[in-house]
Amino acid sequence: MPKVTFLPSGVEVDVPPGENLLRAAMLAGLHVNASCGGAGVCNKCKVLLEAGEARGERLPDGGWKACATVPAGDVQVRIPVESEMDRRALARPRRAAAWIQAGEGRAEWPVAPLVQKTFLTLPAPTPQDNVSDLYRLRRELAQGELADVALEVDPPVLYTLAETLRADDWRVTVSLRGHLGVPAPPRLIRVEAGDTTGAHAAVAVDIGTTTVSAELVDLATGAVLAEVSDYNPQVSYGEDVISRMEFARKGDGLAVLQRKVVERLNGLVRELFQQAELSPDRLSLITVGANSVMTHFLLGLDPRHLRMKPYTPVANHFPAFRGRDIGLHVAPHVRVYLAPCVASYVGGDIVAGVVGVGLQREEALTLFIDIGTNGEIVLGNRDWMACAACSAGPAFEGGGIRHGMRATTGAVELVHVHPETHEPMVLTIGGRRAKGICGSGIISLLAGLFTSGAVDPQGKFRRDLATPRIREGRDGWEYVVVEAEATATGEDIVFTEVDIENLIRAKGAMFAGYLTLLESVGMTFEDLDRVVLAGNFGSYLDLEQAITIGLLPDIPRERFFFAGNASLLGARSAAVSREAAAEQHRVAQMMTHFDLSDNPQFMQHYMSSLFLPHTDAALFPSVGGGAA
């Protein structure tokens, strides 16, 4: 990795190949004014190349646009200092983000999927050996590794069997699917002509309330071949699960919601194969991580009792569904495996996530935090697990935030606020003109504004600062993150006090959840060996910033791991490994669920958490009380 040395501070940083100098500065914790997010239009991010080679865009005065310049090797870069304020800002770089990718700490699953492909060469029939086509196949299977196997046969297999066996001179590949949770023999679900053992793929899906993400996984190697994601189109019928369950009660509401998500899945599956330039014929199975309500909707199960006391789902552990039976445009052999749920608000996404990061394998006490449209937490290790839902709301997915958006191209994903000028350094996903602000950007903004003193511990903007970026807008006080001329929308992108209120409530609910679960087992933050954060943030979620706003506890940084979309990670594990899929069911059964909705301790902790970072400053020793 090229090393970039920034002057005058002398801070050095190793940057991934291809990374531009603006991102390098952000990684180094240094501030460079930049409004357009890296789209190359604001021309504010000028730097000077003092040593080494780089490729990029020059400014008329000989400087380089940091957002459009990539080092070709080790370089020395000077950030121009315009004022004493800048000099002071540069002299104390922030601590660099200290995430450890959860994958690093997690043992990989051996590639041994629920559906296995085996290549066979059968003897051709003769008058002396004219057994049935099916028996000929079974006999060969019984002679191989699958000796003595009793076999179930999927009826559709029979319709093409005769033709398929004869298509490539009695050379065939069979797909056998294993069972989960029941001691049953494998099931013959597919027979293909020739050797197709290499053409074996799964689609792993996370169906979030807001976003549906999917990966195409090569089941021969375990490699991810393509990734896509898009909104959950059910959003049009309700932002959150409650309003969607309400919609489902009326008329054919349930059918509409089911169809919508299945249509989206059909589209994503098609896209995945197009992106990977592979035939959809490779698809052997689909694995899904989804919360309880999304799981009900995907299957078309009525969730009416999920929203009424005492909140009972139809099921938590689901049988494998035939994709076709729920409307997926897939071959008849393709089954959909759903991660099991634990309770109404602790669903398969959490169970998949926990198994995805390997919590159930470790002795280390882990706090698993999933921040999605709601917030769910799991505390435990390989011996026990407690879980709870925190009703945190969708703020960290951009919900209820004026310019909130998903973590896709054009989303502001990382912001640094100049500690004295309050000018922002904005990075967008893909370096495009900003369209809105995603989860990591929101955390970043709130932390930056709080650290710079622009926002006080109650979450209010200081009205007395000499910056045009803080102003009174339509919804009250707000901060201009990106001016209209640098956005994709032609409108200012702002961050309002109402947004901040929503964020503080959301992080407060999460923090109150951690405290309540820990107390329930007589533990404190000090006992935690690991904290794993999962969620659909941008790729540059900043750990320090998340601690600064009180979303995460203030404990040694090396204990933090970032899992990204853990539900999708878990779905991928289940696709690749039948052991991982089986572990999901074991984990769902071992989790003890705590209902926080009428827990008085939770309410008390929640009220104390509606402050930046917290009313109890002793919980956040490393975070100051606002501007220095």
Place this chain on the structure above:
Amino acid sequence: MPKVTFLPSGVEVDVPPGENLLRAAMLAGLHVNASCGGAGVCNKCKVLLEAGEARGERLPDGGWKACATVPAGDVQVRIPVESEMDRRALARPRRAAAWIQAGEGRAEWPVAPLVQKTFLTLPAPTPQDNVSDLYRLRRELAQGELADVALEVDPPVLYTLAETLRADDWRVTVSLRGHLGVPAPPRLIRVEAGDTTGAHAAVAVDIGTTTVSAELVDLATGAVLAEVSDYNPQVSYGEDVISRMEFARKGDGLAVLQRKVVERLNGLVRELFQQAELSPDRLSLITVGANSVMTHFLLGLDPRHLRMKPYTPVANHFPAFRGRDIGLHVAPHVRVYLAPCVASYVGGDIVAGVVGVGLQREEALTLFIDIGTNGEIVLGNRDWMACAACSAGPAFEGGGIRHGMRATTGAVELVHVHPETHEPMVLTIGGRRAKGICGSGIISLLAGLFTSGAVDPQGKFRRDLATPRIREGRDGWEYVVVEAEATATGEDIVFTEVDIENLIRAKGAMFAGYLTLLESVGMTFEDLDRVVLAGNFGSYLDLEQAITIGLLPDIPRERFFFAGNASLLGARSAAVSREAAAEQHRVAQMMTHFDLSDNPQFMQHYMSSLFLPHTDAALFPSVGGGAA
């Protein structure tokens, strides 16, 4: 049972209650002229009541119509003697039919069907016990007899589960289906509100090439609640399996044949429930006995390799199919279980029949003979079995016989030919005007004409007899069975020399088959402990007559059993008992198949059998060589 004493012969016979005097005479082996089959129109069957009471129709001269008169208790009945010929005929009654119903020798299956219903009362959910609906059910099952059972769940169950559990205050009946041939846990296929353990029925079906028969079986008791049968509508596309396979090859022929038989099944199932005045909702499963080709057609499997060397079926053992998946109008939980086949021409009908009569349980050496559209035979006992198909053709089902028909109302089912006048005594099914002649009638006619000397050992009519019933007709020489004025069609019903030729070829193929199988294991007819005859004949198939024409071997009569439609019997066993269903698979696997189609010994035996009863008179010591 009322006893009828016939005068002047003094022959006595016990008759089933409600049986008329014409049938009583036939049972006694006595001849009474009767042309109309019991329809009461020919007025030939006059008898005199000498003692006892009877209900029936009187003739103007004070006599009674035997066909319309039922004894009210013990009676003495005089058959008027018109001539010395009659007197001689009456003086030597034929031996009575000596069939033992195969059911008598067969151990009953305990009622324990593949689908079991269990009634459960669940605790209602509370905030402290808000597990999922499915888990609540599983938990209860695990506490009962099904402790520790791992359970598979049919996805459709989930769609109505929440509603059903709550419909009758958490009292439900679950249906669990077992697996055949694989060690797998039961599958939850249905949940109904309340206690429906008594509302549990199966439909057992025999799909013959010519006829489809079905029974409604009460799975709580094992009782047969209704029976129906009708033509196989595929007959319109070919009389035999070869021509239907030819039809299936062209265009959508296969789909047409599949649809036709499924439509028929849908109709028969509807009829069964109407007849029994029960809701079709009771249906839990369907079991089928059918030959290999009919099985392929029912499932819509292409039988093209069945008709080409080396004659390989797609499969012999079939997984349970969902009724809906093959077009049946049944609930989603209803599976169709098919009796397994052995070879192209020894199908599930034979396997079902063998298990239905319990051949596999006995040490006794049994020859099982099924005379359907083709003839199949099985030789063996509980330790070994050999089987073969004889290509006998459909003559005994009425195929290739000018006035042949199925064994339904109006079919001539039993005939006695006066040994001197050659006048017939005709009984029809249901005592209606004759429409044609069914299997038992055909055997009866040929035996009667042969015994009376009207037909010689080569199967030709004697041209020199002084009876108007033998005449030269359109197709050569023929015998008038029923004159036009007494038939339902208004045309003479005749029996031709061409019919006789076909019959002799058919019985010759069967007999050659017995000999070939016996020889293959070094045995003779003397070694047989039992002969079980199965087939869709009328209910009065006469054993002596069948031996007389050489269709059955001339061995002690007490060794013969009559099973009727054994395939249907076997389907019923499999419906009532999962053990019987499992036995079908074991039996199919233990059968050794002999291909007679190019077997030189078979051809030699066949040529020798084209004679009445056989060229080797030593094989039929008790049968004379024709007219006395």
